[in-house]
Amino acid sequence: MATAVEVRNLRAWFGKTEALHGVNIAIQSTHATAVIGPSGCGKSTFIRCLNRMHETNPEARAEGEVKISGVDVYGVPAVEVRRRVGMVFQKPNPFPTMSIYDNVAAGLKLNGTHNRRTLDEVVEHSLEKAALWDEVKDVLKKKSGASLSGGQQQRLCIARALAVKPEVLLMDEPASALDPISTAKIEDLIFELKQSLTIVIVTHNMQQASRVAEFTGFFLMGNLVEFDRTEKIFTNPSDKRTEDYITGRFG
Amino acid sequence: MTRIRFHQELDELKHRILAMAGMAEQAIDLAVQAYVQRDLGLCQRVLNNEGAINRAEREVDEFAIDLLAMQQPMAIDLRFILAVIKINADLERVGDQAVNIVQRVMNMIELASVELPVDIPAMAARVRAMVRDALRSFIEGNPDLAKHVLEADDEIDRINKEAFTSLSDCMQKKPDCAVQALDALSIARNLERVADHATNIAEDVIFWVRGADVRHGAGQTLAGS
Secondary structure (H helix, E strand, O other), rough: OOOOEEEEEEEEOOOOOOEEEEEEEEEEEEOOEEEEOOOOOOOHHHHHHHHHHHHOOOEEEEEEEEEEEEEEEHHHHHHHHHEEEEEEEOOOOOOOEEEHHHHHHHHHHHHOOOOOHHHHHHHHHHHHHOOHHHHHHHOOOOEEEEEHHHHHHHHHHHHHHHHHHOOEEEOOOOOOOEEEEEEHHHHHHHHHHHHOEEEEEEOHHHHHHHHHOOOOEEEEEOOOEEEEEEHHHHOOOOOHHHHHHOOOOOO | OHHHHHHHHHHHHHHHHHHHHHHHHHHHHHHHHHHOOOOOOHHHHHHHHHHHHHHHHHHHHHHHHHHHHHOOOOOHHHHHHHHHHHHHHHHHHHHHHHHHHHHHHHHHOOOOOOOOOHHHHHHHHHHHHHHHHHHHHHHOOOHHHHHHHHHHHHHHHHHHHHHHHHHHHHHHHHHHHHHHHHHHHHHHHHHHHHHHHHEEEEHHHHHHHHHHOHHHHHHHHHHHO
């Protein structure tokens, strides 16, 4: 298995508070990796460091090494990093005044693609990959992104992220605001997407982690306590702290 | 997200299966006592108690399945519930072996009492010790004690083989005692199976506590680690 994301001694701060204390991890290409841990353990900070979103907070800084396919993310412009590493958030955030079409095409246009035929192809392909095409193909330019249901909006955000052909997709609790049917659609989608790209998903739902991810990392107080195959983490973890957390003995 | 209620329910599950274990242990004790004393009344008690053991098996299974479905247990809690389901089946089988034994005893009571070259009470005492240790290892979550149970099973197998040889020999030399010898052979064999169930329980304890699968001689080093 190839490594898609290599992290070495990653430390992150908010002001003087250290949120990550030297994380080392190798995330496998074309697999899903789940990041679990109690609130405030640093899991969202961790994935936000992978595409340099962490530093968008003026109080925040990070140091250490993050390599995407061997390229140090701190050695290239942040915009380039975010094209290669897409992100989907807990609350769907389509551009509310834009049509469905323009939502998906936005990233491409920002990157300088204005050819109509290319845009049409990418929008269709991205919506298909996000399992939304059949539901919106007749209203692409008539309806705004905000007019869709919560689950559709989240898949629209995934389509928007896919349009710029990222190598890695970060998902920060992508289904926590969705009903069970929409959650199942997102989980099925993760299964399809990881055939061709690398997924890192933060989730509070351990059943979800066990359903979608081949690998799982457990974070606690800014440290990566344990990282292993998901079935090992959830049936027989090596570290007592992991076991205590996933069995509900603390948290 | 501490799960206090869930962990109370796991304790309740443990209490329920220990109550069932008590019934299975008592059934074996009564069956052996019935053999020694040639007591039809004790035989009848074992037969009467079988229904209660079967009911307890169903209740423990239902409770365990409810916990699996409703609580989605993980790691050591998941392994505990899986171990309980398997131990439950073994305890029910121990109850069945007790019934098999008293059926043979009832047969023997109708026949003349003869001297047989087998020490059933001594064999039963060793088997009972294995069952007791297996259950103690479960109560204490003690995989080292469970490992002793696995080792003790070889000795029971040896005793059973000796019983087979000496009783076969007896059947040939004293045809008049053949039926009683056959009954005694069957009782020894049922006791040997009880020991096998104790071994299974011990293996399940090791799986629960250490997450190691030591069945069929696999993972001996893990069991000892």
